[in-house]
Amino acid sequence: MMTDETRVSVRLPRRLAEALDQAAAAQSVNTSIILRAALETYLGTLAGAGDAERRRQFSAEYQFLVADLIVQREYPDVHNELLLEAERRMEALHGAA
Incomplete structure:
Protein backbone atom coordinates (compact mmCIF):
# COMPACT_ATOMS: atom_id res chain seq x y z
CA MET A 1 0.00 0.00 0.00
CA ALA A 49 -6.62 33.67 4.57
CA GLY A 50 -9.26 32.38 2.21
CA ASP A 51 -12.33 34.37 1.25
CA ALA A 52 -14.38 33.19 4.22
CA GLU A 53 -11.62 34.12 6.67
CA ARG A 54 -11.19 37.55 5.05
CA ARG A 55 -14.93 38.17 5.36
CA ARG A 56 -14.81 37.15 9.02
CA GLN A 57 -11.87 39.47 9.66
CA PHE A 58 -13.55 42.34 7.81
CA SER A 59 -16.78 41.83 9.76
CA ALA A 60 -14.93 41.76 13.07
CA GLU A 61 -13.03 44.96 12.25
CA TYR A 62 -16.20 46.68 11.06
CA GLN A 63 -18.06 45.71 14.24
CA PHE A 64 -15.18 47.03 16.33
CA LEU A 65 -15.18 50.34 14.45
CA VAL A 66 -18.93 50.76 14.81
CA ALA A 67 -18.85 49.95 18.54
CA ASP A 68 -15.87 52.27 19.05
CA LEU A 69 -17.61 55.13 17.24
CA ILE A 70 -20.79 54.67 19.29
CA VAL A 71 -18.86 54.61 22.55
CA GLN A 72 -16.81 57.68 21.55
CA ARG A 73 -19.95 59.66 20.75
CA GLU A 74 -22.44 58.37 23.32
CA TYR A 75 -20.16 57.47 26.25
CA PRO A 76 -17.00 59.59 25.88
CA ASP A 77 -16.35 59.49 29.64
CA VAL A 78 -15.66 55.72 29.57
CA HIS A 79 -14.05 55.38 26.12
CA ASN A 80 -10.43 55.50 27.30
CA GLU A 81 -11.22 53.30 30.29
CA LEU A 82 -12.69 50.64 27.99
CA LEU A 83 -9.64 50.75 25.71
CA LEU A 84 -7.31 50.35 28.69
CA GLU A 85 -9.35 47.41 29.99
CA ALA A 86 -9.30 45.75 26.55
CA GLU A 87 -5.52 46.17 26.42
CA ARG A 88 -5.16 44.76 29.94
CA ARG A 89 -7.21 41.70 28.98
CA MET A 90 -5.20 41.14 25.80
CA GLU A 91 -1.97 41.26 27.78
CA ALA A 92 -3.39 38.83 30.33
CA LEU A 93 -4.36 36.38 27.57
CA HIS A 94 -1.49 36.83 25.13
CA GLY A 95 1.32 38.56 26.99
CA ALA A 96 2.62 42.06 26.49
CA ALA A 97 2.97 43.22 22.90
Missing part, protein backbone atom coordinates in the same frame (compact mmCIF):
# COMPACT_ATOMS: atom_id res chain seq x y z
CA MET A 2 1.48 3.32 -1.07
CA THR A 3 0.79 6.52 0.87
CA ASP A 4 1.38 10.13 -0.03
CA GLU A 5 3.32 10.86 3.15
CA THR A 6 6.92 11.69 3.96
CA ARG A 7 8.66 11.13 7.28
CA VAL A 8 10.18 14.28 8.79
CA SER A 9 12.37 14.56 11.87
CA VAL A 10 12.31 17.71 13.98
CA ARG A 11 13.97 18.80 17.18
CA LEU A 12 11.76 20.51 19.74
CA PRO A 13 12.55 22.26 23.01
CA ARG A 14 11.71 19.92 25.89
CA ARG A 15 8.83 22.10 27.14
CA LEU A 16 7.26 22.09 23.67
CA ALA A 17 7.67 18.34 23.29
CA GLU A 18 6.09 17.78 26.71
CA ALA A 19 3.18 20.06 25.83
CA LEU A 20 2.75 18.17 22.55
CA ASP A 21 2.69 14.83 24.38
CA GLN A 22 0.14 16.16 26.87
CA ALA A 23 -2.10 17.53 24.10
CA ALA A 24 -1.92 14.24 22.20
CA ALA A 25 -2.73 12.23 25.33
CA ALA A 26 -5.65 14.53 26.20
CA GLN A 27 -7.08 14.08 22.70
CA SER A 28 -6.19 10.36 22.53
CA VAL A 29 -4.34 10.87 19.26
CA ASN A 30 -0.80 10.42 17.98
CA THR A 31 1.52 13.42 18.21
CA SER A 32 1.81 13.36 14.41
CA ILE A 33 -1.85 14.32 14.13
CA ILE A 34 -1.34 17.34 16.39
CA LEU A 35 1.78 18.39 14.48
CA ARG A 36 0.07 18.03 11.09
CA ALA A 37 -2.90 20.13 12.21
CA ALA A 38 -0.65 22.80 13.70
CA LEU A 39 1.51 22.94 10.58
CA GLU A 40 -1.51 23.14 8.29
CA THR A 41 -2.92 26.00 10.36
CA TYR A 42 0.41 27.84 10.42
CA LEU A 43 1.05 27.42 6.70
CA GLY A 44 -2.50 28.49 5.94
CA THR A 45 -1.88 31.67 7.91
CA LEU A 46 1.33 32.36 5.99
CA ALA A 47 -0.37 31.74 2.65
CA GLY A 48 -3.11 34.24 3.49
